[in-house]
Amino acid sequence: MSTQKPAGLRIRDLRVVFDGFAAVDGVDIDVSPGDVRFIIGPNGAGKTTLVDAVTGLVKATGSAAFDGQELLGRKVHHITRLGIGRTFQTAAVFEELTVLQNLDIAAGTNRGLLTLLRRRKSVPDSVAQAMETIGLTSARDRLAGTLAHGQKQWLEIGMLLVQDAKLLLLDEPVAGMSQDERDTTGELLGMLSEDRTVVVIEHDMDFLRRYARTVTVMHAGRILSEGSVAEVQADLKVQEVYLGHAKATSQALVQEV
Template identity: 55%
Template sequence: MTKIAAMEEGQDLAVRVKGLTVAFGAFHAIDDVDLEVGGNHLHFLIGPNGAGKTTLIDAITGLVPYTGTISVGGRALARMTVQDIARFGVGRTFQTATVFERQTVVQNLDIALRGGRHWASLLTLRREVPERIEEILEIIGLAGHADELAGVLSHGQKQWLEIGMVLAANARVILLDEPVAGMTLDEREATGELLRRICPDRVVMVVEHDMDFMRRFADAVTVMSRGQVLVEGSVEQIQANQQVQDTYLGVAEAV
């Protein structure tokens, strides 16, 4: 079996989706979607419940079957397994952070750094914290919590740790599913600043319902409705679009 090589620094990282359809029986959760997301900015994906936002990132990460094409960095993902896609450099977070709560923050990052979330990587303890982990601790704002168990972190801190694990796995494309859901105002602000720190030289796509957060941090926005792309543009263009105002929750204030 050919080993999947990770994307390289400076490589064109754009995510390109063409004619994407995801069907569950007769229901099309995604219906013939075209989308391109480039790097070096925060691209938000918004829309009402059931619009297909999470299904889209599930397709990109190999979790659901689809028709159409998805490519990252010019390489088609269709024949890759979930594990291959992750090794290639596509990482994601979930609405509920999936961290090892009985391990320390450093140990969680070390698991990801060693190439996967595998318990065997805990059997060999390092004498020193690798420089890359120290860098990530600073990036995610958890340097002061390095030796704490992940289970005692706040909700927001667990989300930051999961982002850190994606960074430790060397993901160049990062897909985040409602990263600020349930966070305090201060945690949401800190999360936005964290996303700004990691977006240079990466593709960062954020599925989000928090419109204040979107207004504050989005560089580009794609609005989905009923499994299709409704409109794309800047925050200002999205807010001024009458079709978005009429469709997304039915009120202009929704965006």
């Protein structure tokens, strides 16, 4: 869909402090164009806060630049207009609007006043295409609030598609999904990453092993390890942290090794 050249995310010394507590404590991350980067870590590691900082939701110091453009200090909607899109842990769609209306709003950021004040005469191509991609064409006129959990997540991804975001930040996109839904989401992810840079926060290790190209492990607001899936799994520090914090996850990690 997008014909723009993929571009990369560059974060330097990013800090987010809440009441004296450093949720993100001096993080450096480079995500090269076209990468699918998974960010993992125990609860409270600062993963979501990192994404919140990059998208302007919380105040941060340091630097986060995408495509050479500094993001920190800008307003949320300005950052979005630079081509940064995100999803949320709990699907955030407009429940009182239909699937079509949700997507149409996402596609319409650059509409002029006159277009806005008129009725939608036809379905924009990008919206029709996105509905096909996320498999919701037949649910076009259903209220988003009546969709199943997985479908809502896909609708959010569809909104990112029509928004034509170049950097996608997905916060736990497969949480609470069935195995089939995870597979479909994985396929969507593959499609998204063809011409975009993708950052995924995820706890699901199976999902990570199948779809991650690179992995960053965060712990207590800092970067613990970074590299390919195999490199990170072999890292002793990572194993230690996971052993100390979350047994189940650590077992999952060890199993992969």
